[in-house]
Amino acid sequence: MIHIRNDFNNPPEKLLSENCQKLIERSLIEKKKQSSSNNYYGDPNVVNQLRKLSQDKCSYCEVLSHGGFHVDHYRPLSSVKMIPTHKGYYWLSCEWSNLIFSCNACNIKKSNQFPIENEFLRVNEPSGDWRADSAQYKMEMPLIIHPQMDHPSEHMTFLPNGMVRDLTKKGQYTIDVCGLNRKDLINKRLKAINEIINLLYSQIKMFIEKEYDGKQLRTALCVVFSLLDRRSSSENEFSRLHWIFQAEFEIFIKDFIPETKALQLVIDAFRWFSVKKSKKIQLKSMFE
Numbered sequence: 001m002i003h004i005r006n007d008f009n010n011p012p013e014k015l016l017s018e019n020c021q022k023l024i025e026r027s028l029i030e031k032k033k034q035s036s037s038n039n040y041y042g043d044p045n046v047v048n049q050l051r052k053l054s055q056d057k058c059s060y061c062e063v064l065s066h067g068g069f070h071v072d073h074y075r076p077l078s079s080v081k082m083i084p085t086h087k088g089y090y091w092l093s094c095e096w097s098n099l100i101f102s103c104n105a106c107n108i109k110k111s112n113q114f115p116i117e118n119e120f121l122r123v124n125e126p127s128g129d130w131r132a133d134s135a136q137y138k139m140e141m142p143l144i145i146h147p148q149m150d151h152p153s154e155h156m157t158f159l160p161n162g163m164v165r166d167l168t169k170k171g172q173y174t175i176d177v178c179g180l181n182r183k184d185l186i187n188k189r190l191k192a193i194n195e196i197i198n199l200l201y202s203q204i205k206m207f208i209e210k211e212y213d214g215k216q217l218r219t220a221l222c223v224v225f226s227l228l229d230r231r232s233s234s235e236n237e238f239s240r241l242h243w244i245f246q247a248e249f250e251i252f253i254k255d256f257i258p259e260t261k262a263l264q265l266v267i268d269a270f271r272w273f274s275v276k277k278s279k280k281i282q283l284k285s286m287f288e
């Protein structure tokens with residue numbers, strides 16, 4: 001999960017159209033969501049704009065879209081789970097700041113759950129400012145990370161076993177509500193980690209078998225480090241996992257590369273690569 005920039009002041013035209021406004025008015029009169037609201041928030045232009053913002057990935061789990069993605073309503077439109085007296089945030093069906101690009105699995109798991117810290121301040125009626133960053137909605141203190149408002153890195157981190165671990169209560173609820181430790185996701189993350197580990201290991205093997213000298217080994221390892229670095233770029237699947245892999249490099253590799261000498265060679269080469277990379281970044285910023 002990564003932070004996604006969105007300008008809440010600039011919703012897609014379709015959500016501002018007269019027909020969409022009429023539909024919302026009907027929602028307010030009938031005090032329930034309108035099934036035809038899908039024609040507006042599900043409009044291809046709206047979906048594409050959301051898809052572009054999230055770089056074609058699920059905003060919750062960072063899986064790349066392979067079709068079948070949904071527009072998730074951050075605040076659910078139907079009765080909120082565990083709160084039978086709440087009719088749902090039906091008035092937010094076409095509110096731009098309430099729409100999140102999500103994979104099927106996260107969308108289905110999240111369903112109509114919306115835990116908040118301040119239950120006594122839950123918004124029950126469509127009054128005031130409807131934007132997710134308005135005072136009344138912030139005061140609810142949602143326990144689900146809003147990818148376009150929060151910084152997920154403050155709430156959760158990744159482990160070498162492919163699991164995501166909470167750093168805060170909000171992180172803990174988000175992992176649970178969206179099912180971010182579901183088996184298929186853990187397996188996909190593990191596959192991504194193992195790909196890098198296997199590449200590193202095959203270079204070390206070349207060194208052990210004397211196919212590489214020390215300098216050749218470092219060059220070969222740096223090619224793998226560059227790949228890891230590119231994968232941490234936001235447009236890639238599991239970019240945050242790859243970012244954490246780099247930030248906690250020694251922790252990620254130590255159980256997979258057991259030989260002390262081989263492990264030390266990789267760690268030294270990674271430190272060398274990191275220094276070189278940060279110098280390159282410094283130099284680049286001096287000329288920009």
Ligand SMILES: [Zn+2]
Pocket residue numbers: 058059060061062063102103104105106107
């Ligand atoms: Zn997802």
